[in-house]
Amino acid sequence: MLAQASYLDALNPEQRRAVEHGVFPLGNSTTSAPLLVIAGAGSGKTNTLAHRVAHLIVNGADPRRILLMTFSRRAASEMSRRVERIARKVMGDNASVMTDALAWAGTFHGIGARLLRDYAEQIGLDPAFTIHDREDSADLMNLVRHELGFSRTETRFPTKGTCHAIYSRCVNSETELDQVLGASYPWCAAWSAELRDLFAGYVEAKQRQNVLDYDDLLLYWAQMASEPLLADDIGGRFDHVLVDEYQDTNRLQSAILTALKPHGHGLTVVGDDAQSIYSFRAATVRNILDFPRQFSPPAQIITLDRNYRSTQPILAAANGVIDLARERFTKNLWTDRVSSAKPQLVTIRDETDQARAIVARVLDNREGGMKLKEQAVLFRTSSHSGSLEVELTRRNIPFVKFGGLKFLDAAHVKDMLALLRFVENPRDRVAGFRLMQLLPGVGPASAQRALDHMIAAPDPIDALTHAPAPPRAATDWRSFVEVISQIKSSHAGWPAELELARRWYEPHLDRIHEDSLTRRADLIQLEAIASGYPSRERFLTELTLDPPDATSDQSGVPLLDEDYLILSTIHSAKGQEWKSVYVLNVVDGCMPSDLGTGTSAEIEEERRLLYVAMTRAKDDLHLMVPQRFFTHGQHAQGDRHVYASRTRFIPEALLGLFERTTWPQAPAADPARTAAQGVRMDINSRMRAIWR
Numbered sequence: 001m002l003a004q005a006s007y008l009d010a011l012n013p014e015q016r017r018a019v020e021h022g023v024f025p026l027g028n029s030t031t032s033a034p035l036l037v038i039a040g041a042g043s044g045k046t047n048t049l050a051h052r053v054a055h056l057i058v059n060g061a062d063p064r065r066i067l068l069m070t071f072s073r074r075a076a077s078e079m080s081r082r083v084e085r086i087a088r089k090v091m092g093d094n095a096s097v098m099t100d101a102l103a104w105a106g107t108f109h110g111i112g113a114r115l116l117r118d119y120a121e122q123i124g125l126d127p128a129f130t131i132h133d134r135e136d137s138a139d140l141m142n143l144v145r146h147e148l149g150f151s152r153t154e155t156r157f158p159t160k161g162t163c164h165a166i167y168s169r170c171v172n173s174e175t176e177l178d179q180v181l182g183a184s185y186p187w188c189a190a191w192s193a194e195l196r197d198l199f200a201g202y203v204e205a206k207q208r209q210n211v212l213d214y215d216d217l218l219l220y221w222a223q224m225a226s227e228p229l230l231a232d233d234i235g236g237r238f239d240h241v242l243v244d245e246y247q248d249t250n251r252l253q254s255a256i257l258t259a260l261k262p263h264g265h266g267l268t269v270v271g272d273d274a275q276s277i278y279s280f281r282a283a284t285v286r287n288i289l290d291f292p293r294q295f296s297p298p299a300q301i302i303t304l305d306r307n308y309r310s311t312q313p314i315l316a317a318a319n320g321v322i323d324l325a326r327e328r329f330t331k332n333l334w335t336d337r338v339s340s341a342k343p344q345l346v347t348i349r350d351e352t353d354q355a356r357a358i359v360a361r362v363l364d365n366r367e368g369g370m371k372l373k374e375q376a377v378l379f380r381t382s383s384h385s386g387s388l389e390v391e392l393t394r395r396n397i398p399f400v401k402f403g404g405l406k407f408l409d410a411a412h413v414k415d416m417l418a419l420l421r422f423v424e425n426p427r428d429r430v431a432g433f434r435l436m437q438l439l440p441g442v443g444p445a446s447a448q449r450a451l452d453h454m455i456a457a458p459d460p461i462d463a464l465t466h467a468p469a470p471p472r473a474a475t476d477w478r479s480f481v482e483v484i485s486q487i488k489s490s491h492a493g494w495p496a497e498l499e500l501a502r503r504w505y506e507p508h509l510d511r512i513h514e515d516s517l518t519r520r521a522d523l524i525q526l527e528a529i530a531s532g533y534p535s536r537e538r539f540l541t542e543l544t545l546d547p548p549d550a551t552s553d554q555s556g557v558p559l560l561d562e563d564y565l566i567l568s569t570i571h572s573a574k575g576q577e578w579k580s581v582y583v584l585n586v587v588d589g590c591m592p593s594d595l596g597t598g599t600s601a602e603i604e605e606e607r608r609l610l611y612v613a614m615t616r617a618k619d620d621l622h623l624m625v626p627q628r629f630f631t632h633g634q635h636a637q638g639d640r641h642v643y644a645s646r647t648r649f650i651p652e653a654l655l656g657l658f659e660r661t662t663w664p665q666a667p668a669a670d671p672a673r674t675a676a677q678g679v680r681m682d683i684n685s686r687m688r689a690i691w692r
């Protein structure tokens, strides 16, 4: 007998089929045939996956043998919480014991890092490897580029960021360098031979320093899984492997899955091709399309096409937008949430008015009882929310911004993490370079000498202790060496060592940054975050792979019971929903972005982005169309205002799906502004007249 299933009653028949697929009675919960759930926006994908995991556990699956991979750490912990809530209905307090044991829930990269440490010895890795984020990787690329003399070439060699992006594209999409250059970086094609040398040098440098970059976590994992015995061993650790947001995985990720579960037993993937928005990270929608036929017999497909989130008019408009996509696989969504309010297409003068219009609307909603937290403003690029942030600050309206500058991107937070990373792995040159150059009197040459001295030694920290101090930095050098050895000898222990690190760093912080007071607050916050991790290694790994979202210029994420408006890039809004949603700058040049209008594949991805943004709204959707907006120096002309037109993704034929409004509601109501618009002056001739 299956464990009582009344907790599944709220699910619709398709969701329920997906949840119950291949779940066997208690004690016999082994494996099931592969399952693909194609789930449209708001069709309860996350809900269904959480129920499936709970259902597996309730029916005897061992939570320690469930591998659950999500797109972000936030999504993984949210999923674990939901699983517990569902399982609790059947198991009572025992549920938390079981869900706490869901140790293998995380992102692909995070899980990869853990497995690589577990198998390090067998694959020739030192398990104490540290992980470079994208900026560190670009810095290391830069060091190698410099060593090879490419930074001194006559015509300009691609920047470190571009070099790293090309490298990353090659390894993630498993594509030859020349092909990547031809397709995505034609202006760098002449540097093919040098780039090849650079990438070879970069790989050797990483290995000498015992560091892995983001891409390596998948690349090494895929390599490890290409050895059948190891693949078998890793695959054998898990009875069930479930993957969310499968549309945003790349070829390496699908190769890893196939290697772990060649017959697809126990494998469940969930995704929506209409929401695929990460092709710039080499994600490929083909992973979803090809999934069923990879197995024999093919995977079972269950489609969820009932949307529970949005009202019918919002869904009709979103369907209209995605209907115009060149290629589509999922069906249109339907809902029974009736409403007479169509989504609004709001024409406004410029970005300042856009901000004022939104604030007015947000406050109106709040008057009507809708919390700020139930409202979100979404945008294509982090910089687009500038005017709005000013308006909100001016009006004293609290907000939290997701996406864009991350907490960990702030220089001072990176400095502290570099210190911990250097203790963890003293061969990590990027970390060492960063730290040593914080000391007054230490430049690149003396830092390089010290690091060279260390790299050859069997005990690099001991070598550092005995290295001669750079002549102009004697005192600072001594306290630097001291703090490194103190943390290394772990007298303080984790996480207390962070306080040691901070005390060492604070005088440098005060010297380097004028706003050191706010930055200190970030460091305290970092200590609070650290206390949630069992060890220095786990803290560094998890934080590097999936940094917290809050920006450092706020005083930290507000407490849960406070109310605040959500500002988010569309990419970071993935998987979320709000009662009322405003989308900024729904104009050509922003959506599609100026940077994304190259190929038709890029344009299609921009269309899906608008679709993702629109499908976040439950009751109320406003698409803002400023007639003038400000672009940042991508063009020869630099920063400037341009006249914008409504996005091409909403052509005339779709206008009937929207209510068209302007703001301020009656333009004539502001006679001063209307009058001012009629004024024409010739200041040039007045200026000339001064001198004649």
Ligand SMILES: Nc1ncnc2c1ncn2[C@@H]1O[C@H](COP(=O)(O)OP(=O)(O)OP(=O)(O)O)[C@@H](O)[C@H]1O
Binding pocket: 010, 011, 012, 015, 039, 040, 041, 042, 043, 044, 045, 046, 047, 048, 272, 275, 307, 308, 309, 574, 575, 576, 577, 615
């Ligand atoms: N069977 C159901 N009955 C009622 N409401 C449901 C049901 N399934 C899901 N929902 C509700 O629908 C909304 C969307 O669910 P969920 O967030 O799981 O969707 P999703 O498919 O992950 O969305 P997206 O892919 O767009 O992020 C949630 O508010 C959820 O509570």
